[in-house]
Amino acid sequence: MTMIFGVPLAVFMGQLMLGLINGAFYALLSLGLAVIFGLLKIVNFAHGAQYMLGAFAALLGAQYLGINYWLALLLVPLVVGAFGALLERLVLRRIAHLDHLYGLLLTFGLALIFEGSLINLFGVSGASYPIPEALSGGIKLPFMFLPTYRGWVLVAALVVCLGTWFIIERTRLGAYLRAGTENPALMQAFGVNVPLLVTLTYGFGVALAAFAGVLAAPLYPVSPTMGSSLLIVVFAVVVIGGMGSILGAILTGLAMGLIEGLTKVYYPEAANTVIFLVMIMVLMLRPAGLFGKEA
């Protein structure tokens, strides 16, 4: 049997693949946080709850409306994203002129409200969401067995991440976003409707979280608390990558997933804390993050 540093190749590759898939979720969620922070300067603590709302919307849509996975993948980000846009328009905008801390506290409060309401309605024990038939089973690779759905999650997350990066870095709309991040008052003086841009950006960031939620529904138990535990790790990823850096969020998300996976192979006891250790080191050596601009 082929061994890598004393570990069987299949185990090594299996954990690497698991790490990469976790990393894909980290990347999707930290990307949404980075997009929102970039333009709104809001540390969106409701992001985990919005991810959870995505998973719940898929679950309830299937149970009560018969909406299948593929339709949910399309509809849920739109619906939850629209809800996010409404939230920005009605609630977050009112505190936009205040210190960033207020945005953080407000979104934290919103997350608790979403989570508490769903716990009240459905309890804390998770429900399962079936893997769509077309993606059941697995592929036998030379060194491991890869469940098809996990492969799909990786591909879908990467496509959405790279698509988002392309829109922000290579299109006119993205140029508006980047410029609006730097100098919103001047963008208005050029005739750009910045308040609308802000609303759509928040809605888009929330839609990314909801998309991740739908992708996660068949993998993890769908429960009201599924977002809060993940969010802490995602915040660590964002800090490591650098607040507001789009490419940084994607690459750091994937890298942290891999590091976590490798730690599970060689020192499982540290697997849950390794990302936070990296975060501490980055904060000490490069406080703006690996991809962030030094102040």
Place this chain on the structure above:
Amino acid sequence: MNQTLDRPTASPAVGAHGDEALSLADVNAFYGESHILHGVELRVKRGELVTLLGRNGAGRSTTLKTIMNMVGSRSGSIKINGQETLGMKPHHIPRLGVGYCPEERGIFASLDVEENLLLPPTVRSGGMSLDDIYAMFPNLYERRRSQGTRLSGGEQQMLAMARILRTGAEILLLDEITEGLAPVINQKLAEVLITLKSRGMTIVLVEQNFRFAAPLADRHFVMEHGRIIETIEARDLDARREHLNSLLGV
């Protein structure tokens, strides 16, 4: 004070309001509780180039920002091409054909030169094409892939002006465009302003460098303590230069 009006109409009612491009009547402006402009009166005809002169803190830059609705609150009457804009949202005002070039130039660091040029949306037809702009400012063509803020001060100023020319704006509000620039760059900027004026553009120039502004302008408005205290026609300039110098503290 600021109420929201409907979107501006695409074409101004030229006939009904004569040839006035810009008119301010009893304009007051505030940043929070600070009262900056105190009843500014200003009229600019279509195709004119006028300057706002005055010492630092006189309210010249704030006058331009007030026209663009970039201050905390404002009152009075501000008409652009005869259309009242006091209750308009900030992003509707440029769509009346106004281009604003801020004192700090406002070049976006995250965009390259060409992205900066293409950024402001077209507000009306008849703007300069990218080729026209590169012909007018050859340096910008050579550095079109450079990050906007890596240009020299003079090139950044040219970029800040060039990007509003592309939008089709016909009223240009230019704030301290010569600040900190070498005489040779100022000469180039003066040539550009003469060209733009000859194309019928209306230009309001906030300027500290009176020697730059004097030969270009049709009229000079002198501001002090948030008011226009004197209007001097270009033809009267020589006779009143001593008086003007005393007002400006030169």
